[in-house]
Amino acid sequence: MQGQAPESPEPQKSAPQNLSYPLESIQGAITPPDRFFVRDHFSEPELSLGSWKLKVEGRVTHPLDLTLADIIERPTTKLEAVLECAGNAAGGSAASNAVWEGVPLAHLLHEAGVASEARSVVLEGADSGRLMPDSPNLPYCQMVPMEKCMRPESMVAFKLNDRFLPRKNGFPARALFPGWYAMDSVKWLQRIIVLGQEDEPPGFQQSGMNKVYNRILEVSPGSRKVTRLSEILVKSAIAWPANDMKLPTARHVIRGFAWTGAGLVRGVEISTDGGNTWAPAKLEFRAKAFSWVRWNYFWNATAGDHVLMSRAVDDAGRQQPIKRDALRKDGYELSFCAPVKCAVR
Amino acid sequence: MTGTMKSLPAILLLSCGLRAADCVPSHLGEKETLARFQELDRAAQAAFDSGQYGPAARQYREAACLVPKSARAFYGLGLAEAAASNFPPARKALETAYALLPDNRMPLAMLVRVNVAMKDIDQVKTVLRTAAERFPGDADLHSGLARFLAENQLLDLALAESLRFEQTGSTDTGSAVALAALENTVGAYGDAIRNATNIEEQADAADSVKASAAGVAGLSYESMGQREEAVRHLKLAIQLAPSQENSYLALAFLYEKGQKFQEAVEVLQQGRSQIPVSPKSGSSNFLLPLGNNLVWAAQYQAGIDVLNQLIREAPDTAEAYVRLAEAYRDTGRPELETQTLRRLSHIHPDYPMVRVLTARAMLTMNPVDYAAVLAELAQAETRTPNDADISYIRGKVFFAMNRYQEAVTALRRAIALGPMDPGPYYQLGLTYRKLGETDLASQTLDRMQHLKPAATTPER
Numbered sequence: 001m002q003g004q005a006p007e008s009p010e011p012q013k014s015a016p017q018n019l020s021y022p023l024e025s026i027q028g029a030i031t032p033p034d035r036f037f038v039r040d041h042f043s044e045p046e047l048s049l050g051s052w053k054l055k056v057e058g059r060v061t062h063p064l065d066l067t068l069a070d071i072i073e074r075p076t077t078k079l080e081a082v083l084e085c086a087g088n089a090a091g092g093s094a095a096s097n098a099v100w101e102g103v104p105l106a107h108l109l110h111e112a113g114v115a116s117e118a119r120s121v122v123l124e125g126a127d128s129g130r131l132m133p134d135s136p137n138l139p140y141c142q143m144v145p146m147e148k149c150m151r152p153e154s155m156v157a158f159k160l161n162d163r164f165l166p167r168k169n170g171f172p173a174r175a176l177f178p179g180w181y182a183m184d185s186v187k188w189l190q191r192i193i194v195l196g197q198e199d200e201p202p203g204f205q206q207s208g209m210n211k212v213y214n215r216i217l218e219v220s221p222g223s224r225k226v227t228r229l230s231e232i233l234v235k236s237a238i239a240w241p242a243n244d245m246k247l248p249t250a251r252h253v254i255r256g257f258a259w260t261g262a263g264l265v266r267g268v269e270i271s272t273d274g275g276n277t278w279a280p281a282k283l284e285f286r287a288k289a290f291s292w293v294r295w296n297y298f299w300n301a302t303a304g305d306h307v308l309m310s311r312a313v314d315d316a317g318r319q320q321p322i323k324r325d326a327l328r329k330d331g332y333e334l335s336f337c338a339p340v341k342c343a344v345r
Numbered sequence: 346m347t348g349t350m351k352s353l354p355a356i357l358l359l360s361c362g363l364r365a366a367d368c369v370p371s372h373l374g375e376k377e378t379l380a381r382f383q384e385l386d387r388a389a390q391a392a393f394d395s396g397q398y399g400p401a402a403r404q405y406r407e408a409a410c411l412v413p414k415s416a417r418a419f420y421g422l423g424l425a426e427a428a429a430s431n432f433p434p435a436r437k438a439l440e441t442a443y444a445l446l447p448d449n450r451m452p453l454a455m456l457v458r459v460n461v462a463m464k465d466i467d468q469v470k471t472v473l474r475t476a477a478e479r480f481p482g483d484a485d486l487h488s489g490l491a492r493f494l495a496e497n498q499l500l501d502l503a504l505a506e507s508l509r510f511e512q513t514g515s516t517d518t519g520s521a522v523a524l525a526a527l528e529n530t531v532g533a534y535g536d537a538i539r540n541a542t543n544i545e546e547q548a549d550a551a552d553s554v555k556a557s558a559a560g561v562a563g564l565s566y567e568s569m570g571q572r573e574e575a576v577r578h579l580k581l582a583i584q585l586a587p588s589q590e591n592s593y594l595a596l597a598f599l600y601e602k603g604q605k606f607q608e609a610v611e612v613l614q615q616g617r618s619q620i621p622v623s624p625k626s627g628s629s630n631f632l633l634p635l636g637n638n639l640v641w642a643a644q645y646q647a648g649i650d651v652l653n654q655l656i657r658e659a660p661d662t663a664e665a666y667v668r669l670a671e672a673y674r675d676t677g678r679p680e681l682e683t684q685t686l687r688r689l690s691h692i693h694p695d696y697p698m699v700r701v702l703t704a705r706a707m708l709t710m711n712p713v714d715y716a717a718v719l720a721e722l723a724q725a726e727t728r729t730p731n732d733a734d735i736s737y738i739r740g741k742v743f744f745a746m747n748r749y750q751e752a753v754t755a756l757r758r759a760i761a762l763g764p765m766d767p768g769p770y771y772q773l774g775l776t777y778r779k780l781g782e783t784d785l786a787s788q789t790l791d792r793m794q795h796l797k798p799a800a801t802t803p804e805r
């Protein structure tokens with residue numbers, strides 16, 4: 001995700017998109033491009049293939065000015081990865097899983113001759129606007145530590161499910177940081193600026209981006225600890241049945257997805273009584289790093305009102321919480337179990 | 346400098362073109378060497394031209410041994426080895442030729458072809474990057490590579506080379522249309538429309554090229570949901586080049602998508618009248634969409650005639666049988682419908698649901714042969730044992746045969762397999778009523794009322 005769309009007094013060509021689709025509509029493990037969630041901050045930029053360029057600059061010895069042809073003709077990597085909006089609701093559908101293809105970011109940074117003192121990069125999109133009511137009109141940007149940029153999974157992606165990226169998903173190229181919340185996977189990428197420890201990230205503070213996508217924990221009354229969001233927390237969501245659905249008494253298959261930013265999903269449990277008792281769901285395939293796993297649970301539904309819940313656990317033993325941490329004072333990482341109410345008759 | 350520029354000389358140093366062991370030591374003087382080289386070169390060229398690639402390669406190799414700095418000999422050797430499908434030595438020879446003559450684009454162009462043949466995409470990319478750096482302004486090179494890569498379905502790389510062609514500023518309209526077509530394929534509709542309409546407006550461009558451009562613009566407008574513009578451009582494409590089949594097919598497809606079946610029929614008939622039938626390919630490209638649209642436009646007899654013609658010409662066309670069966674069903678001829686579906690299941694036994702469709706068709710015959718329907722369903726079940734539809738139809742058959750207990754069993758299985766389909770609940774409710782189980786009947790019909798269609802619309 002790239003956060004909630006701020007209100008802007010500027011006239012815009014098209015409104016920023018905010019779309020997601022019921023997880024129920026996803027067959028198999030891969031989200032089709034027309035079902036991929038979209039969260040924009042600003043209007044989609046009008047980009048031409050012929051004139052689009054990606055600059056790599058800052059603390060590098062050989063700044064790069066790459067065309068799309070240059071990107072396509074570089075060695076690429078392919079990876080299945082889930083992207084989740086940092087503000088995706090518990091049980092929400094602002095999460096999608098796709099096969100991505102692109103040039104490893106580390107390859108481009110090495111080619112540009114990244115300096116030894118480099119600590120982070122700023123990724124800048126071609127979309128721009130006012131993030132905050134009082135901030136200037138600036139391109140969308142995010143800052144990512146060099147360590148994550150150099151990971152083999154991080155890339156400049158130009159394909160989604162073996163097709164070029166749809167415009168709404170960042171055509172012609174976007175950053176992709178598998179395992180991290182989607183705000184860092186900057187769409188319509190146009191500039192990568194390598195920064196040293198003391199360098200001020202251009203546009204980051206001025207736009208107000210430093211004030212959003214933060215984890216705010218009230219450690220004691222009046223005292224708050226603020227840290228930047230990054231890794232996706234372990235989470236699962238029920239794709240079917242939908243909330244408030246009426247079902248006949250029958251043997252139903254509860255279906256859903258589970259994912260985590262670090263490690264692998266080890267298991268998913270289902271409760272059909274609001275969290276009092278839990279039973280294991282079946283993972284439909286072996287969990288892979290960065291992607292989600294589809295699960296199912298055969299439920300002999302008896303007449304009555306039921307509250308269904310799912311909870312995932314990863315291979316490090318991290319379990320999806322039943323409730324939101326009361327100390328959290330922000331609207332992100334909503335990874336707690338979402339109740340799904342069903343009336344069975 | 347990038348890795349690209351470094352990589353080929355590095356490979357060359359490692360390979361050195363030919364190993365010393367490949368060459369017989371020569372004791373000829375300078376003049377004799379030159380004469381022998383020219384003789385070998387001529388002979389190799391003649392062998393190559395007459396399709397004797399092995400001998401050609403041997404002679405070029407000997408020539409290269411005599412004059413190890415001859416790019417011509419290594420290039421010829423590369424061509425001959427490639428033509429003989431000996432790709433690794435072809436690649437080695439061409440890399441040597443390029444290293445000897447780095448200002449010549451031909452070894453690189455040929456290296457792309459050899460690496461594609463070897464399915465070595467990393468090497469293809471390496472050579473393409475070298476070509477881009479060495480010959481950034483060579484429009485012919487980049488458009489030629491784009492064409493070749495597109496023919497080999499390497500559409501990403503074809504697009505990259507087309508974009509490099511565009512950057513040369515060339516005005517070659519054929520290559521510009523190819524770029525627009527690729528842009529349309531990869532979803533860059535705005536770029537495709539801009540490039541295509543530019544060509545459409547060029548007074549000196551050939552009509553066939555302008556027609557192709559109009560076709561691309563039409564398809565891109567359609568993808569952007571601008572159907573009127575799409576239709577306008579495709580009509581222009583037909584007007585500019587009435588013998589281009591694709592324009593008719595694309596326009597008809599647009600009409601079909603918009604459920605304007607009569608318009609689709611008219612376009613396809615216009616196409617058939619304009620384009621002579623080739624004895625080799627027949628007229629099947631028009632026949633299927635024409636047959637489909639005639640049936641959907643309720644011109645059943647004309648549709649049946651066209652589809653029967655298609656089945657005679659191309660009996661493997663599964664969709665023709667399905668549509669023909671639909672035409673027979675819509676005109677109340679279940680025997681012919683059943684017969685058509687049986688032919689389909691004979692030709693394509695794995696066609697999805699063909700036996701279920703046949704069973705359904707048999708149920709509309711008068712009188713119904715219930716035993717035959719049950720046999721058909723049993724056949725269907727061997728292929729898809731967990732198909733809820735099979736149990737549902739079986740339940741209906743048992744119901745019609747007054748075999749209510751068996752109907753209950755079948756319908757309960759249908760519900761177990763597909764609990765969200767209301768049909769089996771309704772049928773089961775009726776069956777319970779027949780059995781005098783009124784409580785069960787009302788419970789079952791109540792359960793049906795609880796079913797709600799799945800949401801598929803986007804959430805905002």
